[in-house]
Amino acid sequence: MTTLTATHSPSRWWQSRVLRRFLSHRLALLGLLMITLLTLACVVGPYLLPYDSLYIDLRARFAPPFASDHYLGTDPLGRDIAARLFMAGRISLLVGFFAMVLSIFVGTLVGVIAGYRGGWISAVLMRTVDGFLSYPTIFLLLALAAALKPSPVMITIIIAVTSWMEVARIVEAEVRSLKEREFVLAGRMLGLGRSHIMFREILPNAMGPIIVAATLTVARAILLEAYISFLGFGIQPPLPSWGNMLNGAQQYLASAPWLAIIPGIAITIAVSSFNFIGDGLRDALDVRNDTV
Amino acid sequence: MPAFLLKRFAQSIVLLVIVSIIGFVVLNLIPGGPLAQFALDPGMTEADKARLAEQLGLNRPLLVQYFDWAWRLLQGDWGISFRDGNPVLTVIGRHLFATFLLMGSSTVIAIAIGTWIGIRGATHRYSTFDYAATVGAMVALSIPTFWFGLIGIYVFSLKLGWLPAGNMYSIGDGSVLDYLHHLIMPSVVLALVHIAVWSRYMRTATLDAISQEFVKTARAKGVTERRVLMKHVVGNALLPMITLAGVQLPSILTGALVTETVFTWPGMGRLFLDSLGYSDYPVVMGLLMFSAILTIAGNLVADIVVALVDPRIRLA
Numbered sequence: 227m228t229t230l231t232a233t234h235s236p237s238r239w240w241q242s243r244v245l246r247r248f249l250s251h252r253l254a255l256l257g258l259l260m261i262t263l264l265t266l267a268c269v270v271g272p273y274l275l276p277y278d279s280l281y282i283d284l285r286a287r288f289a290p291p292f293a294s295d296h297y298l299g300t301d302p303l304g305r306d307i308a309a310r311l312f313m314a315g316r317i318s319l320l321v322g323f324f325a326m327v328l329s330i331f332v333g334t335l336v337g338v339i340a341g342y343r344g345g346w347i348s349a350v351l352m353r354t355v356d357g358f359l360s361y362p363t364i365f366l367l368l369a370l371a372a373a374l375k376p377s378p379v380m381i382t383i384i385i386a387v388t389s390w391m392e393v394a395r396i397v398e399a400e401v402r403s404l405k406e407r408e409f410v411l412a413g414r415m416l417g418l419g420r421s422h423i424m425f426r427e428i429l430p431n432a433m434g435p436i437i438v439a440a441t442l443t444v445a446r447a448i449l450l451e452a453y454i455s456f457l458g459f460g461i462q463p464p465l466p467s468w469g470n471m472l473n474g475a476q477q478y479l480a481s482a483p484w485l486a487i488i489p490g491i492a493i494t495i496a497v498s499s500f501n502f503i504g505d506g507l508r509d510a511l512d513v514r515n516d517t518v
Numbered sequence: 519m520p521a522f523l524l525k526r527f528a529q530s531i532v533l534l535v536i537v538s539i540i541g542f543v544v545l546n547l548i549p550g551g552p553l554a555q556f557a558l559d560p561g562m563t564e565a566d567k568a569r570l571a572e573q574l575g576l577n578r579p580l581l582v583q584y585f586d587w588a589w590r591l592l593q594g595d596w597g598i599s600f601r602d603g604n605p606v607l608t609v610i611g612r613h614l615f616a617t618f619l620l621m622g623s624s625t626v627i628a629i630a631i632g633t634w635i636g637i638r639g640a641t642h643r644y645s646t647f648d649y650a651a652t653v654g655a656m657v658a659l660s661i662p663t664f665w666f667g668l669i670g671i672y673v674f675s676l677k678l679g680w681l682p683a684g685n686m687y688s689i690g691d692g693s694v695l696d697y698l699h700h701l702i703m704p705s706v707v708l709a710l711v712h713i714a715v716w717s718r719y720m721r722t723a724t725l726d727a728i729s730q731e732f733v734k735t736a737r738a739k740g741v742t743e744r745r746v747l748m749k750h751v752v753g754n755a756l757l758p759m760i761t762l763a764g765v766q767l768p769s770i771l772t773g774a775l776v777t778e779t780v781f782t783w784p785g786m787g788r789l790f791l792d793s794l795g796y797s798d799y800p801v802v803m804g805l806l807m808f809s810a811i812l813t814i815a816g817n818l819v820a821d822i823v824v825a826l827v828d829p830r831i832r833l834a
Contacts, residue, residue, distance in 0.1 A: 253653065357536035360813045362771035365790060365806055366544070372794045372802075373548040445660065452662050453776060457791060476668060476780065480676050487672075490665035498660035505656065 247510040254506020257499035264496055268315035277306035279313040279466060291484050299484050302474065307484070311492055314466035319496065321382050321461070322448035328386035329447075330393055330440050334429070337397025342405055342424045352398060355391045363388050364453055371459040381460055385447050393439045400432040434511035441504035445497045452493050468493045522825055530818045537810045538591070542584050545803050591807065597800035601793070606804035610786065616686055617785030620777065621770050623705040625763070628712035633759075635713070636720025637752065640728065651717060658714035663773050667707040667780035674703060684782040708777045712766065719762055723755040730754070757828055764820030767813045 248254060272279060276295055283304035291299035291307070298308040340351040358366075370384040404410065405428065413423045454460035455469025463470060468489045475486035571577055578586075590596075596606040639648040675683035681703045682688065687696050727733070728751055736750055737743075775787030782788070786805055793801040 253656075353532060353536055356533055357540055360533065360537050360768065360810045361540070361806065362768040362775070362809050362813070364772040364775050365809055368790065368794060369544055369802060369806055370547070373544070449660070449662060453664070456662070456664055457776075457779065459794070472662075472665065472668070476671075479668060479672050483672050483676075486665070486668045490662060490669070493665065494657070494661050497662075498657050501656045501660050 244510045248506050251506035251509055253502045254510075257502025257506070259499075260495055261499035261503070264315065264492070264499070265319065268312045268319060271312035272309055275306065275309045275312075277309050279305060279309035280464065281305060288478075288482050290482075291488070298488055299482075301471075301485060302478065302482075307471075307488060310466045310471060311468070311489060314468050314471055314489070315492060315496075317378060317461060317465060318448055318451055318468045318493075321378055321385065321451045321467075322444050322496075325382045325385040325389060325447040325451075326440055326444040328382065329390035329443055330436065332386065333390040333393025333439075334397050334436060336390070336394040338401050338424050338429055338432075340394070341398040341401025342420070342428065344402075344405075348398070351394070355394050358388070358391045363450065367450060367454055368457065368459050371454055376459060376462055378461060378465070381451060381454070385450050388450070389443055389447060393436070393443065396435050396439050397432060400435050401428055404428050404431055438504055438508045438511065441500050441507060445500035445504065448493065448500070449497050468496075523822065526818060526821055526825075530814050533814050534811065537814065538588050538807070539584070541803065541807050541810065542587060544806065545587075545799070546580070548799055596804045596807075599793075599801050600798040601796050601801070606800050609789070609801055610804055610808055613784060613786045613789045616783060617774055617778070617787065619686075619701065620704055620708060620783060620785060621774055623701055624708035624712065624773075625770065627705055628709040628716055629759075629763075631709070632713045632716025633720050633756075635717035637724050637747070637755070639717065639721045640724035641747065643725070648721075651721075655714035655718050658710050661710065662776075663707060663711060664776045664780045666710055667704070667777055670703050670707055671780070684780075686784055704777050704781045704783055707780075708770070708773050711773060712770065715766065715769075716759070716762070720755065720759065723758050724751060727751045727754040757824060760820050760824045760827070764817040767816040768809070771809050771812070 275297070281304075283300070285304065286294075286296065286300050287302055287304040289296050289300040289304075291297065293299070296306050296308070298306075298311060301307055301310065336351055336355070340348040366388050367384060370387065371381070374380050374384065401424075409427060410423060413427050418427070451460055451467065452469035452472070455467045456472050458470075458473055461467035461470055471489040472486060475482075475489075478485055576583070594607065596610075598604070599606055599609050602609070635651050639651045642648055670681075671683050674681040682700050684700075686700055688700070733750060741749075771787070774785060775790060777783065778785045778787040779791060786808075790802065790805045793799075793805070
């Protein structure tokens with residue numbers, strides 16, 4: 227028979243099991259480091275660089291990276307790529323983050339209601355979720371982007387419209403299983419209202435999967451923004467975004483490959499850091515690994 | 519079994535109805551609505567547009583319009599393309615082969631490589647290979663498909679000159695070899711993300727299968743490890759993969775659109791983008807509905823195949 231090891235009961239949040247497990251996940255820490263550095267670069271970078279992201283200098287067009295004081299080279303209009311990269315990063319990261327906030331909000335609402343109420347409400351809501359999921363994301367995104375005005379706010383909203391379904395699915399499954407627990411039964415016996423049970427009792431216990439879904443949603447949102455901006459339907463120039471920096475890059479691939487390589491690396495770093503963090507959070511919050 | 523089939527089929531019908539409602543909403547969100555093509559025409563007066571609206575029945579309540587539109591879809595009347603006046607279904611049909619070729623070949627590549635990586639990762643758990651595969655999968659999921667395609671074009675077409683940079687075939691040479699030559703890069707680029715997804719799911723499924731009791735029995739019987747793997751484990755691990763293939767369909771279509779753009783592949787994705795650019799909304803809507811119907815059909819087929827192959831579902 228296995229003996230149970232008594233683990234130290236945390237009295238401070240930084241001593242909690244979850245945090246310790248997360249910190250032992252090397253990949254997640256790497257992701258955290260990468261995204262912190264990237265965010266810092268995007269926030270502070272434009273102030274530290276010698277050139278402005280909007281300054282057009284036709285004499286310095288197509289300068290290759292690492293060769294001049296345009297650290298990452300220049301684009302076809304002579305604008306400094308490093309400055310553009312960081313300004314674009316601000317927009318891409320902000321769009322990704324707020325799209326996540328919106329889709330988490332909608333997805334959690336739908337998921338909690340569908341999971342707790344069950345019956346035909348759940349059936350209608352979840353079938354609608356399935357309906358949305360039957361459309362290839364980018365088809366829906368592009369159709370909506372072409373139909374509505376492509377401002378950054380609008381882009382955030384339509385990315386959220388195409389991302390809330392996964393969250394709703396996860397939350398609905400979690401709430402459905404939590405519904406059967408004793409504390410819910412106790413709540414009902416105490417006469418607590420339905421909304422109170424749904425949002426003040428069940429929801430806080432479902433936060434684990436929601437947080438994991440949130441990080442993965444940011445990753446996906448950044449990627450989706452890059453896709454539609456690359457195709458010309460997302461963030462419109464002169465506003466820079468990592469995606470639309472790649473838009474004009476294909477025609478110059480032979481002469482100026484850094485135009486295509488550099489923004490792509492930025493996107494990959496950002497998205498993979500969120501994926502690593504999400505993976506680490508998932509392992510840290512996984513209840514099955516608990517001994518107590 | 520027939521009861522299961524009927525229930526599953528009914529579910530698909532319900533899903534189709536919901537999908538059509540969503541599609542109808544999107545159709546009406548487009549500025550100018552179904553009269554969008556005339557919105558910028560200076561020769562059209564307001565009176566003309568009003569008359570057209572009356573003729574096309576756009577003044578009727580939305581519910582009536584929806585049922586009319588849905589009924590026409592069912593009959594095969596998907597509208598006429600604004601661009602060349604051909605029926606939308608004909609236009610879509612012309613681009614079907616290219617997209618299916620791309621999707622099919624990349625799925626084959628993804629399944630072949632992903633399955634191998636997943637099984638190897640599961641049998642050599644926590645080895646260097648496993649860690650590399652896990653990290654590699656996560657990074658592969660983070661790489662934008664179009665960027666990977668651009669890098670591929672740069673390395674293999676511009677620097678090495680091994681592979682063509684786009685199109686389905688070279689003009690003047692339509693041989694099978696030429697088609698294959700053009701197919702290689704787009705398929706691999708499209709397959710990247712799916713290799714990652716498949717390998718991760720395959721690893722989990724294989725681990726689940728290995729931990730089953732019947733594997734212990736087989737080993738106790740003295741069956742060689744390789745035979746245990748091939749005969750007992752892989753078969754059972756592949757079962758959830760069939761369902762996964764169905765679920766991945768919209769994702770493959772998304773990737774296909776982006777890949778077709780980068781490689782100027784004449785498929786449905788490119789058609790979608792071009793039609794958006796031309797404001798050819800009938801084709802846009804047609805493709806939207808087509809892809810959704812394809813996904814629902816694909817999931818239905820996947821579920822039926824799983825039911826046929828897995829006795830546990832049939833007899834439940």
